[in-house]
Amino acid sequence: MSETDPFGAVRELTVDGESYKMADLTVLEEQGLCDLDSLPVSIRVLLEAVLRNVDGERITEADVRNAASWEPDVPDVEVPFNPSRIVLQDLTGVPAVVDLAAMRSAAERAGEDPTIVEPEIPADLVIDHSVQVDYFGSDDAYEKNVEMEYERNAERYKAIKWAQQAFDDFEVVPPGTGIVHQVNLEHLGRVVHNREIDGEQWLLPDTLVGTDSHTPMINGIGVVGWGVGGIEAEAALLGQPITMTLPEVVGVELTGDLPEGATATDLVLHITEKLRQVGVVDKFVEFYGPGVSQLSVADRATIANMSPEHGCTVSMFPADEKTLEYLELTGREDDHIELVEEYLDAQGLFGEHDPEFTETVEFDLGEVEPSLAGHKKPHSRIPMGDLDEHFPTLLAEEGVIDSGAAEGDGGLVTDTHQPDLNETVPVTLDDGTEVDIGHGSVLVSAITSCTNTSNPSVMVAAGLLARNAAELGLDVPDHVKTSLAPGSKVVTEYLEQADLLDDLEALGYHVVGYGCTTCIGNAGPLAEPIEAAIDEHDLWTTSVLSGNRNFEARIHPKIRANYLASPPLVVAYGLAGRMDIDLETDPLGTDEAGEPVYLEDIWPDPEEIHRTIHDNVSPELFEEKYASVFEGDERWEALEAPTGDVYEWDEESTYIREPPFFKDFPLEEPGVEDIADARCLMTLGDTVTTDHISPAGPFGEDLPAGQWLKDHGVEPHEFNTYGARRGNHEVMMRGTFANVRIENEMLDDVEGGYTNHHPSGEETTVYDASMRYQEEDTPLVVMSGIEFGTGSSRDWAAKGTDLLGIRATIAESYERIYRDNLVGMGVLPLQFQDGDSWESLGLDGSEFFEIHGLEDGLEPNDELTVVAEDDDGSVTEFDVTAQVNTPAAVEYVENGGVLHLVLRRLLAE
Structure with a gap:
C-alpha cells in the first residue's frame, strides 16, 4: 500500500508472455467497496481512471471511494476524471492552440520557462471542419475545394503546424484525410492502451474527451469519451482533472430487429426523439439487451454519435465480440486485438452485462420507420410519409401562408409578390439554365457528416439507390446543390471498388472534400440568382443532409428549413427536388418512357447491400488509407510554419491574434x-x-x-x-x-x-x-x-x-x-x-x-x-x-x- 496505491490495486497481467501493470478493479470488490457486476460498464471505466490516477493530491483515496459508491440512487459526490487522450478538430483546436500559445507568452513575460505550459496527455488534432463546398457536381470539385481551403486557411494551418513541433505528444491529421470522429473510430481509437508510464508498461482503457460534441461516437466501440468545450479540454490537456458529479446512468434495453427498409439513421432519429422525451441531460446512457447484438458496430457508432442530440453525456455500447471483429476489419493489429480482449475480460469490461441502472427505457427496434428530423431541431422526428403534411403546416405556423393553405387552397397572408405553396418562380442561372423554385424546393442535398459516412450500410445503400435511379433515367434538378463528403478515404475506395461512385457522380454527388462540410455550415454559396429569388419572394426553401445538426441558419443563412435523413433518402429527396411530398405515395420523377418512378422502385435490396459490403470493405483498405494519416499531401508539406517554443504573434494578422x-x-x-x-x-x-x-x-x-x-x-x-x-x-x-x-x-x-x-x-x-x-x-x-x-x-x-x-x-x-x-x-x-x-x-x-x-x-x-x-x-x-x-x-x-x-x-x- 502507498499514497499512490492505497488499495494495493496495481497488479500484473501477462498476455502472450508479456507482463503489464494494471489498476485492477476486482481488488475494490474484494475489499467490499463495490459490486462490479451491479455497476454500469461506463461507471467501471470511470472508476478505473480514478483508481489508476491516485496521486494523493489532485486525486485521493476518498475520490476512489466516491466513484465506487455508485448505485442507482446516485450519491451526491464528485469524481475527478483524467482521460487517456484528447481529440480536437480544427475549428475548436485552433482556439486551443492559440490559448496555449498565449499561456506560454504569459509565462515568458512572468520570467518563467514558457515550456511549463506543456500537454501532459496525448492529443490528436484532425483538420476537418474548414473545407467548404465552393465547387460541386464535377470531377475536379475535390481538388478545387482543397485549393480554396488552403488559400483561405494557410495562416491557421501554419499555427497548427507550429503547435505540432512546439508541444510533445501533439499529433495532427492534415486536411483532406477525413472527419475527426470517423478517423477516431476507424484508426485513433484503441479500446485499450498499451502505454509506457514512468518506464513501465501499463494497460489501461482508452478514454478521451474531445472538443466536438459528437466525440461520443467512440462509445460505439466501448470507449468512454464525450465532448467538452475547448476550455475544459485545454485544462485536461494540462493535467487538470475534469471534475464531475457522479452521473445517473439510464439503461436502454434494445429488443427486436430493424424492419426491412429502415436504416441506422432512421433508428438513431427514433432514439433521439425517445431520449429527449425521457430527459437524459447530464446523464450517461448505456445500451443493453438482445437487440444490441443485432446492431453492427457501425450502427452502434451512428447512435452514439448523436449523444448531444439525445441530451446525454455518453451513449455507451460495452465492448463485445462484434467490437473485436470491427477492430480486425479496420486494420488493427492481431496482437493488439488479443490484448484488448484479455485486458477487458480481466477487468470485467467485456461482453454482455446485466448491471443496475438509475432508470431503464425499453426500445423495440421493430418500431423503426423511415424518418427525417427537422425543420430546425435534430430531435424533431418526422415520419417520411408525413412530410407532405408537415411542410404546409410549418408554413402556416410561421405565418407564410394562411391555415387554409395547409389544407390545399394556397391562401396567402403576406405580400402579393410571394408565391403560394404550390407556385414557383423562374430563375435564370449564370450559365443560362432556367430553373423554377418555390416554397419547399430542395436547394442543398448533401451526403455528409461523421454520423452516417462511417456506416457502410447507409453509404452503400445511397450508391445502390443512385445506380437504380440512373438506370431508370432519373436525374437531380438543376436547382439542387449536390455533394458527397466522405468521412474517410476508405469510403471513397469501397464505393469505387463496388462501381457505385460513378453512379453517385452521375447524379451530381461528386466527392467535394473529406470533412464536415454542409453539417458544420460549410455548404458554400448558392447560385446568386437563387439567393436573390429567395430574398425577393421570401421563400422557405430546404436542405436535406445526412448530418446531425440542422439548427437555424447553420446549413445556409438563406435556407429556412433543414432536414436530417439517411444517405439514400438524401439522394431520393435530391431527385425529387422538393421536401413537401410523400415519398411513400408520390413519384420521384418519370423514367425515359414518361412513366412515374417511385421510391420503392429504386430502393436497394437489403441482401444486395450486405453482399456489396462483404465483397468490398476489407482490412486492407483501412491499412492502406491510414498508413500515412499524419503525413498530409504536398500542400501540407509546403506550408512554412513558425518554429520555437513561443509563438511569434503578428499584430497585422486577421486570423491568429494573441487573446486578451x-x-x-x-x-x-x-x-x-x-x-x-x-x-x-x-x-x-x-x-x-x-x-x-x-x-x-x-x-x-x-x-x-x-x-x-x-x-x-x-x-x-x-x-x-x-x-x-x-x-x-x-x-x-x-x-x-x-x-x-x-x-x-x-x-x-x-x-x-x-x-x-x-x-x-x-x-x-x-x-x-x-x-x-x-x-x-x-x-x-x-x-x-x-x-x-x-x-x-x-x-x-x-x-x-x-x-x-x-x-x-x-x-x-x-x-x-x-x-x-x-x-x-x-x-x-x-x-x-x-x-x-x-x-x-x-x-x-x-x-x-x-x-x-x-x-x-x-x-x-x-x-x-x-x-x-x-x-x-x-x-x-x-x-x-x-x-x-x-x-x-x-x-x-x-x-x-x-x-x-x-x-x-x-x-x-
Whole structure:
C-alpha cells in the first residue's frame, strides 16, 4: 500500500508472455467497496481512471471511494476524471492552440520557462471542419475545394503546424484525410492502451474527451469519451482533472430487429426523439439487451454519435465480440486485438452485462420507420410519409401562408409578390439554365457528416439507390446543390471498388472534400440568382443532409428549413427536388418512357447491400488509407510554419491574434463579489443554441465582424467563416450573439444580433451596446428560457460571452457543455427556480439587476438572490441557483476561469 496505491490495486497481467501493470478493479470488490457486476460498464471505466490516477493530491483515496459508491440512487459526490487522450478538430483546436500559445507568452513575460505550459496527455488534432463546398457536381470539385481551403486557411494551418513541433505528444491529421470522429473510430481509437508510464508498461482503457460534441461516437466501440468545450479540454490537456458529479446512468434495453427498409439513421432519429422525451441531460446512457447484438458496430457508432442530440453525456455500447471483429476489419493489429480482449475480460469490461441502472427505457427496434428530423431541431422526428403534411403546416405556423393553405387552397397572408405553396418562380442561372423554385424546393442535398459516412450500410445503400435511379433515367434538378463528403478515404475506395461512385457522380454527388462540410455550415454559396429569388419572394426553401445538426441558419443563412435523413433518402429527396411530398405515395420523377418512378422502385435490396459490403470493405483498405494519416499531401508539406517554443504573434494578422485573457495577468486570485447596477444585454427565448450564440458559418460586411475585417483591409469575398476566424478574438467577440436568426425579445419582429441600450433606448448591435456598457463600467447579464446553449461544443460561445462583459446568465435550464464552458470562463450560469422565467416574473430586460449572496464566497449549487428594479422604482426579487456544481468549478469562477487557475498554479510551481 502507498499514497499512490492505497488499495494495493496495481497488479500484473501477462498476455502472450508479456507482463503489464494494471489498476485492477476486482481488488475494490474484494475489499467490499463495490459490486462490479451491479455497476454500469461506463461507471467501471470511470472508476478505473480514478483508481489508476491516485496521486494523493489532485486525486485521493476518498475520490476512489466516491466513484465506487455508485448505485442507482446516485450519491451526491464528485469524481475527478483524467482521460487517456484528447481529440480536437480544427475549428475548436485552433482556439486551443492559440490559448496555449498565449499561456506560454504569459509565462515568458512572468520570467518563467514558457515550456511549463506543456500537454501532459496525448492529443490528436484532425483538420476537418474548414473545407467548404465552393465547387460541386464535377470531377475536379475535390481538388478545387482543397485549393480554396488552403488559400483561405494557410495562416491557421501554419499555427497548427507550429503547435505540432512546439508541444510533445501533439499529433495532427492534415486536411483532406477525413472527419475527426470517423478517423477516431476507424484508426485513433484503441479500446485499450498499451502505454509506457514512468518506464513501465501499463494497460489501461482508452478514454478521451474531445472538443466536438459528437466525440461520443467512440462509445460505439466501448470507449468512454464525450465532448467538452475547448476550455475544459485545454485544462485536461494540462493535467487538470475534469471534475464531475457522479452521473445517473439510464439503461436502454434494445429488443427486436430493424424492419426491412429502415436504416441506422432512421433508428438513431427514433432514439433521439425517445431520449429527449425521457430527459437524459447530464446523464450517461448505456445500451443493453438482445437487440444490441443485432446492431453492427457501425450502427452502434451512428447512435452514439448523436449523444448531444439525445441530451446525454455518453451513449455507451460495452465492448463485445462484434467490437473485436470491427477492430480486425479496420486494420488493427492481431496482437493488439488479443490484448484488448484479455485486458477487458480481466477487468470485467467485456461482453454482455446485466448491471443496475438509475432508470431503464425499453426500445423495440421493430418500431423503426423511415424518418427525417427537422425543420430546425435534430430531435424533431418526422415520419417520411408525413412530410407532405408537415411542410404546409410549418408554413402556416410561421405565418407564410394562411391555415387554409395547409389544407390545399394556397391562401396567402403576406405580400402579393410571394408565391403560394404550390407556385414557383423562374430563375435564370449564370450559365443560362432556367430553373423554377418555390416554397419547399430542395436547394442543398448533401451526403455528409461523421454520423452516417462511417456506416457502410447507409453509404452503400445511397450508391445502390443512385445506380437504380440512373438506370431508370432519373436525374437531380438543376436547382439542387449536390455533394458527397466522405468521412474517410476508405469510403471513397469501397464505393469505387463496388462501381457505385460513378453512379453517385452521375447524379451530381461528386466527392467535394473529406470533412464536415454542409453539417458544420460549410455548404458554400448558392447560385446568386437563387439567393436573390429567395430574398425577393421570401421563400422557405430546404436542405436535406445526412448530418446531425440542422439548427437555424447553420446549413445556409438563406435556407429556412433543414432536414436530417439517411444517405439514400438524401439522394431520393435530391431527385425529387422538393421536401413537401410523400415519398411513400408520390413519384420521384418519370423514367425515359414518361412513366412515374417511385421510391420503392429504386430502393436497394437489403441482401444486395450486405453482399456489396462483404465483397468490398476489407482490412486492407483501412491499412492502406491510414498508413500515412499524419503525413498530409504536398500542400501540407509546403506550408512554412513558425518554429520555437513561443509563438511569434503578428499584430497585422486577421486570423491568429494573441487573446486578451492572459495579458496583464494577476498572480492573485480575483475571487467573486456581488454584482450591482447590471444591465440586461438580451432577453432570449427557448432553445437558443450555441449556433445562435457563436455562429460558425459565413457572415457579411454589414455585421460588426465584417466591418472589423473591412477596416483591416479584408475584402468580403475573403471573410471566410466565423469558424475559420476563431483564432481572432476581435472577430469572434463581434460575432457573439450575432446569428442572423437569433431573436432578442427586447425588440419586436427583429432577427439578428441587435439589442436596446439602456437607459437611452437606442437600438444597436449587441457588440456595440456591449462596448458602450463597458465604457460606462456597467456589468451585464443575459436572460434566457430552457435549453440555453444546446448544440455544438463552442468555446467561443463562452469566451465571447465573457469578452462582451457578461458577468452572469440567467436561464430556465442549460445544456451541459455550454454551462461548463461558462464556468470555465468565470461567467456565472444562474438558473431560475422551477416555474420561474423572466416572462413569468414580469421582466422585460430594461431593469437594473443586482445579484446577492456572493460576498461571503461561492459554494457549489449556491442559492443566490437577484433583485431587478425598473425605471419606476418597482422591485422584483427572485431566487436562482448557481449552476456551479463542484468545488473545482467554484475555483474556476473564483479565478476568472479554469485556464487562469492552471496558469497560476504553473507559475507558482
